Amino acid sequence: MRVFLPILLLLAACSEPPRVQGTVRDVFGKPIPGATVLSDQEYVRATTDARGRFLMELPRSGPVRLMAGAQGYIKDVLSVEVPADGDPPSAEFRLWVLPEAYGFFGQGHGSLVRLEAARVEAVGSDFREIHGVRELTHNPLPASRAPTQFLFHSSRSEAELRQMEIRLHRLRYLERTTLPGPLGDQEIATGFWVPDRDVPFTLQGLQADDVFRVVTEGPLEKGSYAFEFQGVLCDTEPGSLARYPSEMQVVYPFEVK
DSSP: OTTHHHHHHHHHHHSOOOEEEEEEEETTSOBOTTOEEEESSTTOEEEOOTTSEEEEEOSSOEEEEEEEEOTTBOBEEEEEEEOSSSSOOEEEEEEOBOOSSSEEEEEOSSSEEEOOOEEOEEEEOSSOEEEEBSOOOSSOBOOOSSOOEEEEEOSSOHHHHHHTTEEEEEEEEEEEEEEEETTEEEEEEEEEEEEEEEOOEEEEEEBEEEEEEEEESSOOOSEEEEEEETTTTTOOSTTOGGGSOGGGSEEEEEEEO
């Protein structure tokens, strides 16, 4: 017994503690050096190296909740199961850049693309009004096989945003149209982009009080699109555009190429 005791003590001293490893990158896949990864187990922390990698020793095995953050980025949270022995599990973080301004931002080629607001215009008769937008962004978003993601930076809460009825439309170009008038149907020139169909999406909160993620249900086809509020593009009531507040008479168009 005296012979085996030192060996058992040596084995216990050489056994490795539970560990978790991983990387912290931005949403475009670029490593983020110097990022902090924090564990909910006694607030153990680690810092990423030049390649965005980290290795963290934990006080115990089991489920652990990790948060990664870096200056200028939105924090991300992951949960992993850490075994008592064996290879450490991997936690792969993808952080969004924190937008400096309010508005919609899409994923461009390696950076966020701000969707510039465009003023809604109206043409119509005493019986019907058509709303549209003449200018589209000149900085298109790349097509992807994955659902398209956007950031929406707003001073409003998630509950307020849902009441504002954010909608995403596929657009079509309408050069001329026929509208009913007091003397019958009349053909008028429009020359702007109008809604073609709604595009389903989900609105998700992030680890930032005023930034939300918009994720389409599927990849967006190549074409023209626009975000809007309160159905301003779809309202056909005569004179309705003028009844919207000035800040609501805008949409956020973009193209996918």
